[in-house]
Amino acid sequence: MPRTVHTEDFQRTTQVKDTEYARTIPCRKVSISAPLHWLALGLNDFIRMPIISAFYGLCFTAAAVAIVQLVQWQGTHLVIMPSLVVYMLIGPFLALGLYDASWEREKGHKPSLLHSMKAIGRNSTSQWAFAVILVVAMIFWMRIAALLHALYPSVQGAPLIDFAPFLIIGSAVGAVIAALIFGISAFSIPLMMERRVDVMTAVFTSFNAVSQNKPAMIVWAFIICAGILVGFATFGLGMIVVMPILGYGTWHAYHETIYKKHHP
Template sequence: MPQTAPVPKSGSRAPTRTPAFARVIPHNQLSYRDPLHWLHLALRDVVAAPSVSLFYGMVFTLATFAIWVAVLLQGTHLVIIPSLVVFMLVGPFLATGLYDVSWQLERGKKPNLFHSMRAIRRNRVSEWGFAILLAVMMIFWMRVAAMVHALYPLNQDAHFEQFLPFLSLGTLFGALFTATVFALSAFSIPVMMERRVDMMTAISTSVSAVYHNAGVMVVWAAIIGAGVALGFATAGLGMLLIMPILGYATWHGYIRTIKTKRPRRFE
């Protein structure tokens, strides 16, 4: 006999549900010691999964080295920005593999390369959308940078005062762009990968977590920036170890920051 849904009583109110789209997942309050602890846990993950870590490190190393080669062959630094656009499009997917390695270790499993690569497909629609969003933002930044560069003095012997408009606007827009990208991407990919939520929920959660932990996030952003700068300064060789560490640390940062209904290991 078919069952019918119960009819609400007169005057009763139907239960409301939290919207599934663009919601903010609750997050914790961080301390300034947390980023260093994330790095400590990341080093443990590198030791626990050396071969998989080496693979992803080599991919990032080759990508960085390719940018250096492009600069040398073209004889201009202008190819760096287009290369970074491609890097921003591919990077989130590579990082997803690293997140999966830490996730598997957290669950007491032995990570492997095939499983980590399959993790890229866990929420591919949202992750592709996010990667394209980052690429569009990079292209927008290219246009802004070109307009700011128009303020650069044509005379190479110009006084410092003539460089001030270029330096001031370049620094201002660069800082705003960097802060925006960092807030959008700090925890978005881990949220999308583990929870399989929509892109806007992941972005809203990341921005909220960064905003309410601004001081700690500035420290974490400085660590990331220093690591990436060191990797480029070594023509990509440093990326072999730096990127796996930063990837694993980002996952542990996500575990520590974003609240969840099930218990987590954070030692």
């Protein structure tokens, strides 16, 4: 005999445990101006946590300066991509300390440098798995770039029109890959740190949140790219300020966009 359907069947919510593998945690819709709010909150955290900000800012700066120096010493652009792969590998782990500091302030606790450093080891298995995903994606990007180099004019002093296929196709492919990498990484690391979820849950949740908030995330991606460009344009010194602010801002972006654990 068919089961009778009651109204409360549609009103009942089920609490899903964080241990469930490869699920998608719901997200909120945010306005296109939300990234400016995240940036302001990041700046406020930067000012209120000078020691922690300076420590991680100097770490990011040291890595950026090393890349700039390596390119200058080698005298070739061929070392730029491998260096960026290394930077993408260590960057998310350094950012964990910044996320933890913002999280501690959010909870009304007093952030400490030691506590933030311990956050780097929280859920390390999933974090390392995600780092490997980023490295594989960057290597794939490098291989695609090498193939596209065949479109580069072989004649010196070629007219600008001859560069069009290389520039148009290369830019289009690069934009697609960059968008995919940004989509899976925008919220993955803070989610793995706070809720200790598996790497695929973090990736699916991040990509879904970015997809549901395209206008705001395009603005946020532009802010991040502009900040990193400023950092490298100042020979890495600008990273002392830029990276902590962006790190704190990313935490606030995560908490405003992804539903919290106890308030689904």
